[in-house]
Structures are given as structure tokens and as C-alpha cells.
Amino acid sequence: MVELDPLIRAFYAERYVEDDRLVRSGHGRLEFLRTQELVRRYLPGPGATVLDVGGATGVHARWLAADGYVVTLVDPVAEHVATASEIGTFAAMVGDARKLEQADDSVDVTLLFGPLYHLVDGADRAQALAEARRVTRPGGLVVAAGISRYAGLLEYGNKGMLSEDTLPEFEVALTTGRNYDDPTGFTNAYFHHADELRAEFDQAGFDATEVLGVEGPAAATLEHAAPADVPTLLPSAILLARLVENDPNVMSTSFHFLAFGRA
Template sequence: MDQVTGEIVTFYEQRYDEAARLDRRPQCRLERIRTLELLRELLPAAPARVLDVGGGPGAYARELLTDGYQVRLVDLVPLHVKQAREGQPPIDAVVGDARELPEADGSQDATLLLGPLYHLQERGDRVRALREAIRVTRPGGPIAAAVISRFAGPIDFVASARFDERMVAESRRLLTDGVNDGSTGFTQAYFHRVAELTAECREAGLADVVIHGVEGPGWPAAEAAQHGPHAEKIFEAALQVARVYSAEPDLVAASGHLLAVGTAPLR
């Protein structure tokens, strides 16, 4: 295990509770709801085989199991694999790297990359992970890959009243450099522009690429309002706006997460 990989594993095993993340804040609730909606639109009918690469403790894998899919989870973090196996329903899960998947060519009906591209700072590694997803997916099968938007951090700090002079400098830096500043509390990571994600997907060979903004442009309002009298009304409005403008090119970058969807090319 190299140093960067070791830092990522340590972060998730000792400093951050990924198992609770999707229930923690309005932005995370929006992420969960919209990701599931988009996956259910994308995936072939159950009981199709779905590979969940970087699936963490299994939040999405369990939903898909309940829907009747055959799901296998691969994650870099041993703790996440343990949590996936021990939860209910238990998930078929193994430790693995998105850049070298332990699966046969064309063995999956669909493949999800809902985390690995966050943590691969080198473009070549991200393209390699996308190519691996294509390799293990049957020709014509759907693939979904999530990234963090280049502008998510500063917007989040504004919405949560944490924006300060240091964040002004960070906002300027992010205009030209997507590598995460570890002093903000997150681990080794890379933040994407929309055009960059599109180009990486196409370089990897993914066909029919569409980029969605997962949480939509209303998520900062939901964050800022979460303790106020209109919290649920604003949350529901943000969810509706996210649905309406999901793939609107002029708005997708305002989301906290981007989801590239496409298909494995016909061979």
C-alpha cells in the first residue's frame, strides 16, 4: 500500500464515520435521494448484476439489494468492507482498488464508481479506474461515476457560516487547482470541473456521457435553513429544483457532487 492510499484508509478508519454521512446534513440527504433516483433510472431491471466500486459501508448497495439486484461491493477500506458484510442485509464485499478490479471482463450488467474518483489525484489514475469499470461491464451496460464539484467546498463553507479569509484564498486557488487542501479536514482528494469530468470519461472510452448535478443548485439554501422554521419546506424545494435541473449544463457545477452516466462501448 502506497503512502497516499494509506492516508485515505487511515482517514476513513480512524477519523471519519462514512456509515453515518448520508443522514447527517441536508446536503447529504439530497445526495442520497437524488443518487438513488438517478441509479434507478439508469440501471437495467433486477436481478441484474451490479458492481459497486468504492461503495463504502454499503448505503447504496443495500438499497439495490432490497430492489432485487445482485450486488457485489469493492472498497479500498477494510473497515467499510467489514461494515458492508455485517450489516443487514449483508453485502457480498471485498477489499480492492478501483484501478485494478478483481472481476472478469464483461461480468457485470452495470458498474458504479460512487467514490473512487474523489480520491485519485492523478488524471491517469482516474482514467484507469474508468477503464476498469468499462472492462468489467458487459457491452452496452450502464456505468455511473461520481466526483466532487470543484466549487463544493467554498459553497459549503458559505452555507454553514464557516467562510473566512482562509477560504477566500482557497476559493481563488480552486480556480486553477483541484487538489484538496488537507488542512480543511478532508483527506487526499481531487475536485472536478464539469468539462474535465466529461473529458476523462471520453478518454476512458465511456459512451453516451451525460453529467448530472446531484444535489442541484438549491442545496446551499437547504444547508443554511436547516435549523430555521422553514427547513423542510426549503429542503423539499431544493429537491424539486435538483430534479428539474439535473442535467442542465449551465447549473450542474453548482451541485456538491457530479454524476457522470454513460455506457460501456459495444465491442
Template sequence: MVSMLSPEILEYYERGGEHLRLTAGTGRLEFLRTWDVLTRVLPPAPARIVDVGGATGVYARPLAEAGYAVRVIDPVPGHVEAAAALPGVTAALGNARALPEPDAGADAVLLFGPLYHLPRRADRIAAWREAARVVRPGGVVAGAVISRFASLFDGVVKGYYAEPEFVPIVQGALDDGVHRNEGGQSRWFTSAYFHRPEEPAAEATEAGLTGARTVAVEGPLWMTGTRLTEFLADERLTGIMLDMLRRIEDEPSLLGASSHLLTMARRPAP
């Protein structure tokens, strides 16, 4: 079997940070925006969704509650155990480049994790190609990536530039897209690949998918600190914010300012 995760990435996820990351602050905005996009691109329930890199089931849980049949495939044993315990969700260990799934067995496939842990372009295309194999003709594949400039902005927002070790990590990501946290510093994100806005659609297209479209998840609002917290605490303001972000989600001039991007594409129908 192809090695699924490097030791520092596995250690990062085994610490359990993903379980609560999307519940508050910028993580909460990421979840709400991703969910907003999913409600518009997924087929209606009870469609079958394969959630690749689905971790502990942050999206699998609400999808199952909405009536979808959800299968989580993840390389971290603790994630698989947690996801499998959710009502309406099944889970298995697996590799995004060699999914333990039959051809055309899913109505939609989510790649919300694998693409930013595959630094080699050929491996990312292999993950898109596997998703294309698993989804039915005409079905949607949605892939999440981290923006090339996320750590540059994060260094200011969270004060990381005060630590000299962070500067070369950012410089490396800007040079070739690879965020190298090989020392496993726990206060920073683990080793990953950060995409330029035009890259994920090109990768999906090369893998044989069609109609690729990329949208910003948070836009630049993830950098607004306490003001974002105030909006998220108010249901009315949150609704306004989500509506406004929906209106500009595919504005090319703003894509690079978002921390995360979502790309949707489809397996060609016969």
C-alpha cells in the same frame, strides 16, 4: 499492488464519518438525488451491481433491498467488513484501477468515491477503463465527482474562512483541482480532486465509454441551510424539491454550483 489510499485519506475514512454523512442535511439531499438518478439509469433487478468505493454500503443496502445483487469493492478494511454484513451484499478489498472482477461480469458499475481520490487524470481514466472492462456491453457506469467550486462555497456556508489555513486549500483547488488537506484537519474534507463540470464526461469518453451525460446532484440547494432542513422534514416539500431538481439536473449554467456531479456512460455494445 498499486497503493490505494494516502495515509491522510485512510485516516479520514477510518474515523467513520461516511457511515452517517448521507443521513441528514446536505448529505441527505445528496443521497435522495443520487438515488433518484439511479432509479432511472440502472437496469431492473435482479441485475448485478459492482459498487466501487461503496464504503459501508450506504447505496448497497437499498440496492440489495430492491432485489439487486450487489458487490462492494472498497480500499478501507472497516468499510468492507461493514458492507459484507449487509443482507444480499458481498464485499472485498480492492483498487478502482485494478478491480478484482471478471470481464463483463456486472450489469452496472458505480464509481461513487474513487474518482475524487485520484488526483492524476491518468489514474481517473484507468478507473473508468476498469469499470468499462467489468461491465457488460451496453451496461451503464455511473461516476460521482465533487465540483471544482465546492470548497469555495463550503467556506462561506460553514464558516471555514474564519480559519486562515482553509484559504490556501481553496485557492489550490481552484488553481489545479487538488484539494490538499495534507495536515488531516478533521473538520474539513480530506485530500481530493475536484472536477470542472466538463471533465468527468471527457474522462469517461477517453476510457472507451459512450454517451456520457453529466447531471448536478444537489444543484445550488445544498447551500440553503435551515430552509433545506425544513424541506427535508416535510415529505410533500421534499417531493416537490426533487421534482424541480430533476427538471434542471443537466442545465449547463447550474452544474458548477452543485457540490457533487454524476456522470453516466455505457460500454459500447458489439
């Protein structure tokens, strides 16, 4: 049985629609397009096997399968897996990032787009990375997403919601990385610094680890843009994100990071 934090399970099953997250806002579209761009930069050729751990309803598995990859999606939320299974171009199963059913050295690429920020305990994140390394063939690619330590602060600041009264809400997250379940907001999570995410990859034994900012400094602008303005804003935002993706001075203005390592 998958051991998932009940608050996280309830968040995705009852409070949050994951299936359209990357299309319903300008920021979601920016995150999706940049994630595709970065992942495609590192992927082996079509025909390779991809394990999409924490793949939710299949938003990434869908385009990977369309690109010619043999994809298996794993997610701890049964409702997500049921939705993903209906797509029909890839396999989908319920599972836990910390205890994968796949055999050793059985896939070419393992994606962790979610597990590392919902496993709030460092030992659990280390176990998920160890499992990703175990199932990925030597020399294969492992990619994991992390939420920036400053994401919530940037979102509130750009919404006009940051004040002396609301600032204490971010003190714990800024100091410890921990985000606690908010019935009107996000659920339990861990927010990373870029160098911290890189260190977790290095400690798990991956080679050639690289951490890149996904959305860049325009993330908050796209988050609050009017839908009609998004098509005009996106090309500039993507170019800006690309130019500063590995600049340590500004990469934390991205809401998300992607870490790339070799098994």
C-alpha cells in the same frame, strides 16, 4: 494489497464516520435521495448484477439489493468492508478501483461513487475508468461521482466563513482541482468541472456520456438547515435539482455530479 493514500485511509478509519454521512444532515439526505432517483432512472431491471466500487459501508448497496439487484461491494478500507459485510444482503470485499478482481464483461452495472475524487492523479482516474469498462458487459452502464470544483467555496460562503483571509484556502482547488488533507476538514481529493468529468468518460471510450448535477442549488441551504426544517425543505430542493440537473449555467452549484456512460 490495496495501495491507498495513507492520509485518505486515516481519514476514513480514524477521523470520519462514513456510515451515516447520507442521513445525518439535510444535504446528506438530499444527496442520497437524488442519487437514488438518478441511478434508478438508468438502471436495467431487477436481477441485473451491480458492482459497487468504492461502496464504503454499503449505503447504496443496501437499497440496490433491496430493489432486487445482485450486488458486490468493493472498497479499499477494510473497516468499511467489515461494516458492509454485516448487512448480509450483498457480497463485500476489499479491493482497488484501479485493479479489480472481477472478470471481463462480468457485470451489468459498475458504480464508482468515490474513487474518481480520491484518485487525485489523472492517470489513476483513467485506470479506474478503464477497469470499470473492462468488467462491464458491452452496452452495460457505468456511473461515477465527482465533487464539484466549487463545492468547498459554496460551503464556506454559505456558512459565513468566507473572507479575504480564508479565500486563499480555495485558490489551489479552484485552479488545479486538488484538495489537500486538512486535519479539521476533508482529505486529499480531486474536484471536477462537469465538462472535465464528461471528457474523462469520453477518453475512456464510453458511449452516450451524460453528466448531471445531483443536489442542485439548494445543497448549501440543506447543509445548514435545522433538522426540524429538513422535511419541509427537501421536496422543493429535489424539484429544483431535477429542473436544473443538466443546465450548464447552474449545475456546478451542486456539490456532486454523476456521470453516466455505456461500455
